[in-house]
Amino acid sequence: MSSTDQDTTPTSGPDWATIQESAEFTQLRKRLRGFVFPMTAAFLAWYLLYVLLSDYAHDFMSTKVVGNINVGLIFGLLQFVSTFLITSLYVRHANRKLDPVAEKIREDIEGGRQ
Amino acid sequence: MSIPMAQGGVEGSNPWLNMGIFGLFVVITLVIVFRASRSSKTAVDYYAAGHSFTGAQNGIAISGDYLSAASFLGIAGAIALNGYDGFLYSIGFLVAWLIALLLVAELLRNTGKYTMGDVLAFRMRQRPVRAAAATSTLVVSFFYLLAQMAGAGGLVALLLGIENKTGQALVIAVVGAIMIVYVIIGGMRGTTWVQIIKAALLIVGAGVMTLWVLGKFGFNLSSLLGNAVAKVGEGGERLLNPGGQYGLTGTSKLDFVSLALALVLGTAGLPHILMRFYTVPTAKEARKSVVWAIWLIGIFYLFTLVLGYGAGALVGADTIAAAPGGQNSAAPLLAYALGGTVLLGIIAAVAFATILAVVAGLTITASASFAHDIYANVIKRGTVDDKAQEVRVARITALVIGAVAILGGIVANGQNIAFLVALAFAVAASANLPTIIYSLFWKRFNTSGALWSIYGGLTICLVLIVFSPAVSGKPVNPKTGKSPSMLQDVDFHWFPLDNPGLVSIPAAFLLGYLGTIFSKERNDAKYAEMEVRSLTGAHAEKAVAH
Secondary structure, eight states: GGGOOOOSSOOOOSSHHHHHHSSSHHHHHHHHHHHHHHHHHHHHHHHHHHHHHHHHHHHHTTTTEETTEHHHHHHHHHHHHHHHHHHHHHHIIIIIIHHHHHHHHOOOHHHHOO | OOOOSSSSSSSSSSHHHHHHHHHHHHHHHHHHHHHHTOOOOOOOHHHGGGGOHHHHHHHHHHHHSSSOOOIIIIIIHHHHTTTTTHHHHHHHHHTTHHIIIIIIIIHHHHHOOSSSSHHHTTSOOOHHHHHHHHHHHHHHHHHHHHHHHHHHHHHHHHHOOOOSHHHHHHHHHHHHHHHHHHHHHHHHHHHHHHHHHHHHHHHHHHHHHHHHHHTTTOOOOOHHHHHHHHHHTTGGGTSSSTTTTTTTSSSHHHHHHHHHHHHHGGGGGGGHHHHHGGGGHHHHHHHHHHHHHHHHHHHHHHHHHHHHHHHHHHHHHHHHHSSSGGGGHHHHHHHHHHHHHHHHHHHHHHHHHHHHHHHHHHHHHHIIIIIIIIIIIIIIITTTOOOHHHHHHHHHHHHHHHHHHHHHHHHHOOOOHHHHHHHHHIIIIIIHHHHHOOOHHHHHHHHHHHHHHHHHHHHHHHHHHTTTTTTSSOOTTTTTTTTTSSSSSSOOOOOOOOOOHHHHHHHHHHHHHHHHHOOOOOOHHHHHHHHHHHHHOTTTOOOOOO
């Protein structure tokens, strides 16, 4: 199964550095990082806000909104909503903006090898 | 409604029925594992199921791996007794998955083969980095295993009515032995099927109970909450408000921040979760598996919210606290209140299946890490021509780890499960996550940075745990006459928090940075290859056809 063994020496195949500097790859990296970095910062900030409010703002979180449902429970359920929403947004972004570019670069590399 | 407690086990529990249903689960899964073993011959089969599961299958298996008995029994019980603060756990466990989705899963799948060590070794010096990665993998897996096996002991007392320690030890040994058979015979393929079946049973079972509870309150969440409050009587409002468990003092509030940080950053560093990303053929399937996992895990935690408050409303916090197994008995008691002995038997069997599947997942991860990283690459320096030999080592390792887990489970029987699980998350977040993130995204990162971060994070984390009030020095609880700390009658703690995350995670990130810039080593060519491959999937490990 030598074909699936991991290389431990620099591969003498594609010129990785050139591909890394190509306009196509730079665009792919920009599209990936441009989405995942701000999104990670946003959901971590929103999560920490929720944790700190639950921890230090008991009165605010205990405010009743409808019946027995208070602000804390609504905020908690909104964490679920935001998690599901970010998941769906990322999948859409990846399918539309990342996969086609990644696929093209991959085919160039693997096609060129044979 | 008040349930008088019978001798041994939860009232209304029929141990023979519970064991019968669990036995059925074991027989069905064993048949599947044997069938799966027919196509498990090579290393890639044993470690990564030939990279041949679909995203959906792997997503269900991930939720099976992740939703441990601590999630099911622990969170439902915490909500029933402490109300809102139990809910906070599940939110941390869920949000954590976004890190796996956005930053880790796909890139990891594209650059590695079987283990976390593969990714780190890509552009660094193989042997030291693999040894470090395997060390932290084994430590995290050990704590997580201990938590699950300790939980099995409690569950036995709860569901089978076996009160004496020898009987419990015997059941722990039997559970451990079945798990070893799964792993050694079925490899990753067999383990994955066990997790898929278990996840389906757990989620469907919890879903049926949730609808049942909601039906009793006219599908009105507010009315359910109102009834849980009314059941407590005086002061029941505290169930709905934050602070019931962690809001008492300034230190406990800070401890909660620390725990929240460990939960959200730990998941993407758990080795048995990372390894699951290698069971699919492509990065796109890895993405699909995380999406499936997020939906299933999220929906399951919404179920536990209803089950926790439902147990509070229908069974009552006092009855739960007084039952064998304490708060872990909330979900089984609720099952009995709803559907009598039969539903209780089904839920009990599901809880056993849960422990079995999670323990199998941990064992295969630890054995793969030892055989692939330490044996094949550190000891044999990557010159093992005979892959069958490597798999043989993995199987023997699984046997040893299984035996250690059984012994550890017998010794740790009665320890606090939630504490041990939180510990595993803290170690994963400190020792693994910084290195994974740096390795995937930071060009300058090098061997010295990885070693500082892994060993530094691991050491700080373990030292802070040993000198925390969780291990020694908590005041004796007048009700039970025992200290909630792990060790009784000694006090050598100086670190104020139970959970070390708040200190150890930032420290590990800082050490990774410092270790990197103090070393001259850099390998830009190898990073170019790694970055291109991680983002495009070029030359990634392909699925094995059978």
